[in-house]
Amino acid sequence: MFYRLSGVHHTRYETARQIWPVPTDRRVVYILLALALAAPLYLPDLYLSSYVLPWLVWSAAALSLTLLMGIAGQLHFGFAAVMAIGAYSSIHLARAGVPFELALIGAGVITAVIGTLFGAAALRVKGLYLVMATLAMQYLVDWVIINVPAISGGAQATLNTPEVSFLFMPLSGTGLYYGALLWAVIVTVFVLNIKRTSFGRALVAIRDKDYAAAVIGVNPFKYKLLAFFTASFLGGISGAVLAFCYYQAVTPEQFGFNVSIQLVAMVLVGGLGSVIGAYLGAGFVLLAPMFLTNAVAYLAVWGVLPLSSSLLAHIPLMVYGLLIVGFILFEPLGLAKIYDNIRKYFLVWPFRHTQS
Amino acid sequence: MRNAIKGLIGAAGVAAIGVSGAAKSDDTFTIGLLQDFTAVYTFVTDEYHHGQMDYIELVNQEGGVEGHTIETIVRDTGNEPQRGIEAYSRARDQGAVLVDFLSTPVSRAMVNRVLDDEIVMITALHGRGDASHGTTFPYVFPMMATYWSQAMVLADYIDREQGGLEGKRIAHVYIDSPFGREPVPVLEELAERKGFEFETFAYPSPGTEQSATWSDVRRFQPDHVLIWGAGGGQPVSVREAIRAGLDPADILSVVWMAETDANTIGVDHATGVKRFEAVATGTDYPIIERIQEEVIDQGLGAGSEDEVGTTYYNIGVATMAVAVEGARLALEEFGGPLTGEKLRDGLRMIEEFDAEGMMPPITITEEDHQGGGFGRVSQWNGEAWEPITDWFAAHQDIVWEEIEKDAAEFREDN
Numbered sequence: 081m082f083y084r085l086s087g088v089h090h091t092r093y094e095t096a097r098q099i100w101p102v103p104t105d106r107r108v109v110y111i112l113l114a115l116a117l118a119a120p121l122y123l124p125d126l127y128l129s130s131y132v133l134p135w136l137v138w139s140a141a142a143l144s145l146t147l148l149m150g151i152a153g154q155l156h157f158g159f160a161a162v163m164a165i166g167a168y169s170s171i172h173l174a175r176a177g178v179p180f181e182l183a184l185i186g187a188g189v190i191t192a193v194i195g196t197l198f199g200a201a202a203l204r205v206k207g208l209y210l211v212m213a214t215l216a217m218q219y220l221v222d223w224v225i226i227n228v229p230a231i232s233g234g235a236q237a238t239l240n241t242p243e244v245s246f247l248f249m250p251l252s253g254t255g256l257y258y259g260a261l262l263w264a265v266i267v268t269v270f271v272l273n274i275k276r277t278s279f280g281r282a283l284v285a286i287r288d289k290d291y292a293a294a295v296i297g298v299n300p301f302k303y304k305l306l307a308f309f310t311a312s313f314l315g316g317i318s319g320a321v322l323a324f325c326y327y328q329a330v331t332p333e334q335f336g337f338n339v340s341i342q343l344v345a346m347v348l349v350g351g352l353g354s355v356i357g358a359y360l361g362a363g364f365v366l367l368a369p370m371f372l373t374n375a376v377a378y379l380a381v382w383g384v385l386p387l388s389s390s391l392l393a394h395i396p397l398m399v400y401g402l403l404i405v406g407f408i409l410f411e412p413l414g415l416a417k418i419y420d421n422i423r424k425y426f427l428v429w430p431f432r433h434t435q436s
Numbered sequence: 437m438r439n440a441i442k443g444l445i446g447a448a449g450v451a452a453i454g455v456s457g458a459a460k461s462d463d464t465f466t467i468g469l470l471q472d473f474t475a476v477y478t479f480v481t482d483e484y485h486h487g488q489m490d491y492i493e494l495v496n497q498e499g500g501v502e503g504h505t506i507e508t509i510v511r512d513t514g515n516e517p518q519r520g521i522e523a524y525s526r527a528r529d530q531g532a533v534l535v536d537f538l539s540t541p542v543s544r545a546m547v548n549r550v551l552d553d554e555i556v557m558i559t560a561l562h563g564r565g566d567a568s569h570g571t572t573f574p575y576v577f578p579m580m581a582t583y584w585s586q587a588m589v590l591a592d593y594i595d596r597e598q599g600g601l602e603g604k605r606i607a608h609v610y611i612d613s614p615f616g617r618e619p620v621p622v623l624e625e626l627a628e629r630k631g632f633e634f635e636t637f638a639y640p641s642p643g644t645e646q647s648a649t650w651s652d653v654r655r656f657q658p659d660h661v662l663i664w665g666a667g668g669g670q671p672v673s674v675r676e677a678i679r680a681g682l683d684p685a686d687i688l689s690v691v692w693m694a695e696t697d698a699n700t701i702g703v704d705h706a707t708g709v710k711r712f713e714a715v716a717t718g719t720d721y722p723i724i725e726r727i728q729e730e731v732i733d734q735g736l737g738a739g740s741e742d743e744v745g746t747t748y749y750n751i752g753v754a755t756m757a758v759a760v761e762g763a764r765l766a767l768e769e770f771g772g773p774l775t776g777e778k779l780r781d782g783l784r785m786i787e788e789f790d791a792e793g794m795m796p797p798i799t800i801t802e803e804d805h806q807g808g809g810f811g812r813v814s815q816w817n818g819e820a821w822e823p824i825t826d827w828f829a830a831h832q833d834i835v836w837e838e839i840e841k842d843a844a845e846f847r848e849d850n
Binding site: 124125126129130131134223226227232234235236237238239240242326327328329331332333334366369370373374377380388389390392393394396397 | 469473474478481482485486489509510511512514515517518519521522523525526529540541544545547548549564565566612613614617618621738739740838842845846849850
């Protein structure tokens with residue numbers, strides 16, 4: 081009823097192979113896009129600039145990581161370092177007078193090259209050992225940023241993003257939001273489509289078993305490096321967008337090890353390799369602590385929780401932890417799978433059984 | 437799906453703002469204490485925040501600031517800039533005129549925002565040192581000695597009380613972060629002027645393991661060592677220094693060294709260790725006595741009674757005492773309601789304010805938001821931190837060279 085399938089006949093291959101063959105899905109996406117485009121009109125600035133904007137950028141970053149971890153199966157626990165390289169490169173390039181559009185691409189390329197260098201470890205090691213190798217990247221990049229004042233921005237280790245314009249539009253005010261939205265849309269469309277290309281299928285083959293992939297003619301050497309290259313490129317630009325559209329002042333702590341873990345959590349809680357999962361995961365990991373903190377604070381103001389500030393501050397952590405454990409127990413495949421279950425239920429509603 | 441949720445959030449948000457906005461009246465003002473209760477700064481936040489809340493309660497009990505009651509917005513940021521930004525934006529929308537993050541990463545990320553929004557941000561003992569440059573950072577108030585000033589006070593103490601600096605070997609052992617590195621340029625400059633040998637030794641964050649660093653320090657054979665860390669790394673540094681054969685009296689610490697650290701090291705073991713002190717410790721001060729009487733004894737305290745009078749508690753009290761003094765001057769001069777701009781001007785009118793003897797007399801001007809860079813040296817005597825010098829400031833010319841230089845860089849960037 082909600083997802084009406086009767087009467088939808090695909091008479092050409094193109095329509096059957098669309099990203100969203102069911103018309104309702106397509107309409108939902110259009111509505112969401114329209115809502116996102118109109119968000120500055122109906123959302124107060126607090127929610128636009130402190131919730132939705134970072135959510136979009138982090139979703140783009142989680143999508144970049146899910147491309148590497150979910151689609152290509154290469155674990156990466158240093159993705160914050162990848163974003164840091166992108167953020168710092170873009171700022172230094174923009175400061176050197178490079179137009180912002182080129183600075184973004186330049187930052188992506190620099191990040192991709194460095195990310196691929198470290199990704200080369202994936203040619204020899206897999207699984208937990210690859211985690212160690214990427215962790216090393218995190219610590220090396222952190223160390224270099226902190227110890228080279230020319231990169232970190234002098235004694236105060238703070239780099240302000242210069243005033244820039246993107247395609248002749250100054251990047252400020254609601255422009256920041258649209259910049260982030262544009263990047264999130266680009267990455268989303270990219271990742272949605274990559275699964276339908278030979279490149280994407282090669283990555284999936286590598287993920288499932290790399291020597292089996294080699295036997296059927298997929299070159300693991302090439303595709304593992306390409307996976308790191310692509311994901312680092314996207315991650316680098318996400319870092320740059322995060323710096324320019326959101327933080328506007330970059331410090332090394334913004335890309336620390338804990339941020340890498342948060343990114344991995346976004347991908348895992350959302351659902352490995354899923355696009356909607358990246359959005360849901362980023363939303364959960366990024367926004368749940370904020371909502372919980374505010375909820376508990378309001379309860380305290382209303383006198384429901386007569387506790388000291390420091391104890392109050394820990395309640396959201398406990399709830400947050402419980403939620404993560406709960407979600408994993410309830411649906412190990414992540415939030416994306418929960419969404420999928422709901423969608424499948426309505427696909428045949430009011431009947432009970434789904435076919436797929 | 438996601439934007440449907442977003443719409444709901446927005447609707448809820450509009451409602452929430454409507455409710456809170458309507459409650460605002462002329463005889464109150466709001467400050468945001470948006471601090472790190474759960475991550476990196478936990479070693480100080482509890483006591484510090486407790487001191488702030490108790491002092492605010494005291495002021496409110498005594499009739500407020502010129503008849504204005506102080507309201508607080510308290511949020512945990514977990515030391516994460518994105519949560520800091522959210523908490524700050526919310527506090528700003530609810531009319532906060534002053535914010536305190538007590539977190540260097542969050543404060544640094546917030547500088548441009550408070551300058552744009554004209555909201556006072558106090559960065560006592562954290563944040564950017566060059567924010568002392570009042571004309572460049574009109575809304576940022578370090579209000580206590582920056583790390584540069586602290587290093588100069590400690591070095592000057594060695595110079596005057598521990599046999600001079602000339603020809604000495606001074607080691608700077610620090611946590612490998614911008615904070616640990618911060619005093620290096622001023623100390624290098626002083627080494628050149630005074631003719632002592634200066635060497636730096638970094639240990640990796642979080643500093644629970646420092647033995648490799650200290651074997652290098654031992655090879656250097658320093659006469660004095662400055663330890664520049666915070667939290668769990670500090671007792672480790674002291675223990676390692678003593679193991680390296682240093683007399684505890686030759687170990688001088690940055691401001692982050694408190695009773696808990698001495699207990700961790702072992703109260704007897706730590707005897708003799710020195711530290712920089714920005715605010716007096718203990719309960720023998722009129723403000724603390726009044727807090728005890730009018731807040732704690734009435735059951736209005738914000739935390740455990742044991743914390744009253746500890747190092748970080750008193751620092752918290754002092755930050756709010758300075759802020760309230762600024763608000764008082766502002767309200768006296770300009771009348772209510774208090775705004776960020778009025779508060780800024782009020783803070784800049786503070787002259788020789790010492791919180792009834794609890795802190796060095798500070799004077800904040802339009803140019804100098806540091807308040808003079810005063811402090812003193814205190815020593816652990818086995819039971820408490822006992823002051824061994826008067827309040828003084830040292831080599832402010834070197835400090836201000838550094839402030840000018842970094843502030844000029846900041847101006848260039850913006």
